[in-house]
Amino acid sequence: MEWETVIGLEVHVQLATRSKIFSGSSTAFGAEPNTQANAVDLGLPGVLPVLNEQAVAMALKFGLGIHADIPEVSVFDRKNYFYADLPKGYQTSQMYHPIVGAGEVEILLDDGTSKIIRVHHAHLEEDAGKSLHEDFHGMTGIDLNRAGTPLLEIVSEPDMRSAKEAAAYLKAIHSIVTYLGISDGNMAEGSMRCDVNVSVRPKGQEAFGTRAEIKNVNSFRFVERAIAYEVERQVELIEDGGKVVQETRLYDPEADETRSMRTKEEANDYRYFPCPDLLPVVLDCAYVDHLRESLPELPAEKRARFQDELGLSAYDAGVLSASREMAEYFEQVKDLCGDAKQAANWVQGELSGALNRDGLDISDSPVSAEQLGGLIKRVIDSTINGKAAKQVFQALWNGEGDSADQIIETKGLKQVTDTGAIEAMVDQVISESPAQVAQYRDAEPDKRGKMIGYFVGQVMKASRGTANPQQVNGLLKEKLDALC
């Protein structure tokens, strides 16, 4: 039987606010345990939460960015359960009236096509602390630095049909939140985590199969692998006559498998009810409009503009708009050199190759956008030829100069376009290569085009690469043909 996979994602995005969602403590990552937890974060008796307006603004920006409904009123609820790193015995979240309603995210697939994934809603909530099970000799350490960090939980509809689509969706969310500057998107530090709901059904069947929820998957790669494993498990189970049970599972990246955590029967009853310590959030139209106007151009719009206005291919537009850093770098290079296609070629070719080779992010590139733009400009105005340009790029990468112009100057790479000088070199090469000249003369006219390459190479060598290749080519052809 042919099976279809159905996937829905709950993505938790840590918002990049300066302070926590309900207290003034810092949200910086990596501090000594419990140094960023005040009385409110500790849930001491008598303390009260105060909503961080920055967290609200960030959540709304996300909502506006995915063209979601923005309800006028949203309400915080308490999700009650006991855990050692949950200080109040409840998590303040939004169950019934989330801050962001239904929206849409466009994902790009490998074959260059795109697909719309619907977002059911997104809500604000506070993160819990961390339990540290090592180093405490049979006891558990609690670090509440993370407790109260604002999270935006983005809940998709079950619209994805493969692990690849799920990964593409996660990447699209990552790209949107980092474009908006509402999260650093750092998955290694837990700034983005997701719960994956997976089920399978016979192809063509409308009803969904029973789903399993895989908790806390924290990388693009793990999302794909966890889904792949889970799909295989479910299909095998059903084909062997078994039934999928609704349960929560954990993905273990080391064993590359998912394991049951708890079944539906063991699930907590969270006893959600509106938090009486917080007022409903009532949004003013003007406030939302102001946020809407402040939104930067987002990946989907940028991609469309790169294609429509700059004439880039769908593939190039997709790659160059994937991250805000990449897009900003590219646009800066493009503005400086004035040629979008050249800029795209350089950023995706020479620059990306070098970045990949050295394992660097574009934000860490040793060659700045100003430097690369300056370099391409010199190619376009024929100051240097393509070969010299690669030399200049390498020199910039190695930090051998501040600008392309400086390197061109010190290395003497300026293209020779003086016809007299080139003619002298051409004459010299012809006179020093009688055997090759004879071969050229004896060849069929349609084979001669290929043979000219040898002479071009010699002239370029003689000019240390600075001669204008087109001029060299033209002169050689003229002079050699005259000898025939």
Place this chain on the structure above:
Amino acid sequence: MHDKTLTEISQALAAGTISSRELTQDLLGRIDRHDKTINSFITVTADQALSAADAADQARANGQAGPLTGVPLALKDIFCTKDVRTSCGSRMLDNFVAPYDASVVEKLKAAGSVSLGKTNMDEFAMGSSNESSFYGAVKNPWDLNAVPGGSSGGSAAAIAAGFVPAALGTDTGGSIRQPAAFCGITGLKPTYGRVSRYGMIAYASSLDQGGPMARSAEDCAHLLNAIAGHDVRDSTSVARGVPDYTEELTAPLSGLKIGLPREYFGDGLDSGVRQAIDEAIKVYESLGASVREVSLPHTQYAIPAYYVIAPAEASSNLSRYDGVRFGHRCDNPLDLIDLYKRSRAEGFGEEVKRRILIGTHTLSEGFFDAYYKKAQQVRRLIRQDFLDAFEEVDVLMGPAAPTPAFDLGAQKDPVSMYLQDIYTIAVNLAGIPGISVPAGFSGQRPVGLQILGTHFAETRLLNVAHQFQQATDWHTKRPAMTEENR
């Protein structure tokens, strides 16, 4: 001085007839001698009180004195106090010392008042008799066999016993007004949101409100001046200006329209209480007020709605007492679940456990709509009852409690205890202010007249109460035990 009102003490301090230190020493002495009997204090902070008194005397000498400078008072042990234990009447917090002052404590300190200590209360403010305290029951100074009411029973008893002229209490379903009535003092529950809840340990967050308890309406006005106002740390506190609550105290009552809710004079009302209230209404008529009967048709649903909403919120609010970070922790826990179960089983008393169970049940899947949601609908109807009544009349009047103080141990089952709050609970559900003023006696035990106003009508309530106290002397009566020094 121990039986003087806060206002009189303030005047004596201003006139220099007594220093804050002398007064503080005198009252600490009385507490030391008599509170073994009354048990109104959980913690007496004598040293801190004396230094605060000295600081207040110094401030006065420097010409920086306000109406509360040097005035001794007490705080219900539900208000967090930096460096002084805040137990909330529970074994759970027997070892808890907050690293901060509640907002109202900060304000009272800033006003120069002198706290003598933390008063006894029903555990986590759950109770109407002060018998659920981990620190033992409080006795009513008017009759040592009677309860002082609850949950602010310690604050009420301490004032009646002449230990302090005033104290702070909290009122979630009547916990200021009912003990004020039982102990023959004046107690005001402000509008929800008028006084910051920051640092006030939560029982039921949407109902809890701190307020003044004292020997007169004028005293309450001075205290409310000090504690009212918006607090950025409490999102439910209302950003609204604070008037001078003493300004309108003496405004004449001619033309005042008083409504008597029919439902507050029904079956179960003690005849002595009824008689005292009838007399009080006559006093108002003599002051030029007109009286008419009104109806609050949903009154009978107030107690059921309250006992869904308050325990629901409480079950969540009290989840933080888990033995992990502070408070009581059981010995040698086997694992996390054992730690939770035993710490909470040992740390909480009967009534608290009962309400956590009720609240957990009413919020659980499959019951939420039938209980919690329905109760919230009832709550809106009850609020509307009051708003409709205030379209017709300026204030509502009735008894604060159906009976005078009952005997210690008399209320055997929880439901009959819950019925004690029949006249007070709807007020919290509606969020409106209410005040209880002494209005005579039923037998030897005091009766409280409850006066209710619409949201933020504290100025009016204090005026109406003050004028009654100008026309009567019930608020000047003191129990026999306070005569000992004469």
